[in-house]
Amino acid sequence: MNILWDFDGTLFDTYPAYSKIFSQVLEGKVDEKEIYKRLKVSFSHAIDYYKLTKSQIDEIGILESKLTPNDVKPFEKVEEILKFANKNVIMTHKDRHGVLSILKHYGWDKYFSDMVTIDDGFPRKPNSLSYQYLHEKHKIDLAIGDREIDLIPAKELGISTCIFQNKSKFADYEISDYSDLTKLIKSAM
The missing domain is CATH 1.10.150 (DNA polymerase; domain 1)
Known part of the structure; x- marks a missing residue:
């Protein structure tokens, strides 16, 4: 996945x-x-x-x-999903340096094969161009975000969506913690 x-x-x-x-x-x-x-x-x-x-x-x-x-902590059990996935990519409005410093601090940089940041010049979410770029390059199966603007671009491209700790009409799945997603993914396999 x-x-x-x-x-x-x-x-x-x-x-x-x-x-x-x-x-x-x-x-x-x-x-x-x-x-x-x-x-x-x-x-x-x-x-x-x-x-x-x-x-x-x-x-x-x-x-x-x-x-x-x-000053920022990873959510519990998210690392289990990162380990399980075939590929993980990030789309964020943060700058690349900030993202990489946090990922490296927690030893998570090894889990990500690609990322699009604000530095890459794509329009801000919910514009779908950055998602399209990552989807064409990596064949994305699932997009996970905590806000509707994280899901709208994926929905436009026909990618399954999951909202974390929130509600959204654009979500195929809603989870309150990552143990819920672990169960969901394993049941889908």
Whole structure:
């Protein structure tokens, strides 16, 4: 099975760190749980919702660049799926350096045969061009993400979809943790 993964909120639990950053930029005036909900739609949605200024967006970028791999943790049992898959690829809006530093920190770089990052110049999700590129190159069987914008491009290309810790009308499968996906994949074999 060849799997396309989203990064933030799918492989790694990055939203708590991002919620703290947003809260700091918003001077603690917004609850982190509320920020988390907005980030789960998309980063740009949260920026628009809170009507952040250019300087606030820049400040978020500076604070985000100071995050270390220890500030983000992988989700439990996801490594079992990575080991099981024939191929794993990533499509993310993060920069390549940031992704690689986190993957290397956890020893997970060996599990991924390819990735598309913001550095590659593809349009942002839900545009399907990056997914099409990865699908043509790797014959993707399943796309996993935590937001609808992670699934829409896969659906357009006829790839099966799985939503993690969320709900979506675009999901063929919904899982709350990766032990659910392990069972699902093994039953499909």
